[in-house]
Amino acid sequence: MKTIFYFLVFPGFLFALIVGMVASYIERKVTARVQWRVGPPILQPWYDLLKLFTKESVVPENAHLLTFLATPVLFMVSATLVAMYAGMAFFFPDAAFQGDLIVIVYLLTIPPICLILAGAASANPLASLGASREIKLVLSYELVFWMTIAVIWVKTGGELSLVNIMNKPPVMYSYSGGIASVLALFVMQAKLGRVPFDIAEAETEIMAGAYIEYSGPLLGFFKMGQYILLATLPFFISSIFWGGVNVFKYVALLVIVILVENTNPRLKVKQCLKLFWFILFPLSLVALILAVVGL
Amino acid sequence: MNKLKILSKSIWVFHFASAACNNCDIEILDVLTPRFDVERFGVKLVGSIKHADAMLVSGMMNRKGAEFLKDLYDQAPKPLAVIAFGSCASSMGMFKVSYNRVIPVDEIIPVTAYIPGCPPRPEAIIDGVVKVVKKLRGEI
Numbered sequence: 001m002k003t004i005f006y007f008l009v010f011p012g013f014l015f016a017l018i019v020g021m022v023a024s025y026i027e028r029k030v031t032a033r034v035q036w037r038v039g040p041p042i043l044q045p046w047y048d049l050l051k052l053f054t055k056e057s058v059v060p061e062n063a064h065l066l067t068f069l070a071t072p073v074l075f076m077v078s079a080t081l082v083a084m085y086a087g088m089a090f091f092f093p094d095a096a097f098q099g100d101l102i103v104i105v106y107l108l109t110i111p112p113i114c115l116i117l118a119g120a121a122s123a124n125p126l127a128s129l130g131a132s133r134e135i136k137l138v139l140s141y142e143l144v145f146w147m148t149i150a151v152i153w154v155k156t157g158g159e160l161s162l163v164n165i166m167n168k169p170p171v172m173y174s175y176s177g178g179i180a181s182v183l184a185l186f187v188m189q190a191k192l193g194r195v196p197f198d199i200a201e202a203e204t205e206i207m208a209g210a211y212i213e214y215s216g217p218l219l220g221f222f223k224m225g226q227y228i229l230l231a232t233l234p235f236f237i238s239s240i241f242w243g244g245v246n247v248f249k250y251v252a253l254l255v256i257v258i259l260v261e262n263t264n265p266r267l268k269v270k271q272c273l274k275l276f277w278f279i280l281f282p283l284s285l286v287a288l289i290l291a292v293v294g295l
Numbered sequence: 296m297n298k299l300k301i302l303s304k305s306i307w308v309f310h311f312a313s314a315a316c317n318n319c320d321i322e323i324l325d326v327l328t329p330r331f332d333v334e335r336f337g338v339k340l341v342g343s344i345k346h347a348d349a350m351l352v353s354g355m356m357n358r359k360g361a362e363f364l365k366d367l368y369d370q371a372p373k374p375l376a377v378i379a380f381g382s383c384a385s386s387m388g389m390f391k392v393s394y395n396r397v398i399p400v401d402e403i404i405p406v407t408a409y410i411p412g413c414p415p416r417p418e419a420i421i422d423g424v425v426k427v428v429k430k431l432r433g434e435i
């Protein structure tokens with residue numbers, strides 16, 4: 001009973017969705033202000049979602065039916081699970097369990113996998129291109145992400161529980177932690193699929209990539225998953241690097257994401273791989289060595 | 296709440312350009328700029344017909360393009376508003392006597408609103424948006 005409440009209401013689905021919609025509103029509004037526009041009303045993400053659920057869903061004739069229908073739901077569910085575990089450690093420290101850091105990191109790879117499957121299942125050339133680009137994106141950032149997690153692990157003396165990590169002094173205030181937290185910002189940007197790492201949905205090149213064939217409620221599930229991820233990832237990054245979350249830290253991370261998004265061009269697939277493997281990975285190696293040495 | 300009422304608060308527009316002389320297409324981008332900013336009403340340009348709530352058809356519709364237009368209309372998730380943009384799409388415009396056998400859009404698929412002009416001014420486009428919103432809400 002309690003688990004269901006955690007999953008569906010707080011800090012899981014409902015809470016994360018509402019926070020995500022507010023975050024998405026902030027994103028669109030700040031983007032509009034950066035471009036000197038007025039921007040959408042505050043309920044716009046809610047209207048978008050509601051509208052998607054009133055429309056019909058078109059399934060392409062050649063699509064793999066089960067995969068096509070299941071992936072959006074899985075996408076949303078895995079995002080919700082991340083929100084639940086990350087939120088539990090913060091709101092209900094007693095109910096959280098040891099080792100949830102690893103669980104969250106693994107769960108965070110499921111949404112991209114769903115996206116890849118969805119793109120591959122929708123029988124559309126642009127969608128398969130989107131899927132292939134998503135694979136390359138995951139390959140690029142995942143390595144750096146694990147290295148930053150390793151830095152955390154070393155710095156906190158082998159802690160894998162979010163609660164204990166939050167109770168330690170923030171990892172950020174050390175040389176290794178400082179480097180790792182900057183790298184984590186890059187990874188967060190890529191995981192959220194925001195510019196400059198939006199190669200997988202590149203509106204102007206491959207329309208919407210893996211999402212291209214989705215419509216109505218199915219697209220709505222993807223949208224909900226994205227809102228939840230937008231709510232969760234800054235929360236998670238802030239709780240492991242900045243020693244806990246509060247409104248200011250959360251909004252600061254969100255605004256960093258938005259400003260980077262608005263001031264950068266999209267990278268090519270090759271450049272993205274190069275950036276992560278040949279520039280950021282050595283840096284993360286340096287951070288790990290520093291952490292082992294004790295700096 | 297009424298379905299179409301919700302739709303009218305978040306219209307995602309797909310742009311179908313069939314041999315437009317490109318003035319119409321440029322004017323469409325104008326309404327997204329700071330001076331006119333239609334994102335205030337939740338209007339957004341999308342790249343896939345599957346995400347669209349409104350299809351904006353610009354340019355002179357020839358016999359070849361007509362097939363694609365019909366295909367796209369059939370693929371789109373309903374309800375879908377169709378907007379004939381510019382005098383070419385609404386009434387063949389200056390290509391009326393062309394050897395290319397032009398047809399107006401409303402002879403191919405049902406049209407919700409017409410936006411006149413060659414090319415329409417951004418004010419006329421916003422007026423068109425208002426017309427579509429009103430029509431979806433059943434006010435006209």
Ligand code: SF4
Pocket residue numbers: 314315316317318319353354355380381382383384388389412413414415
């Ligand atoms: S209506 Fe006028 S501006 Fe628009 S495509 Fe036709 S000729 Fe060009």
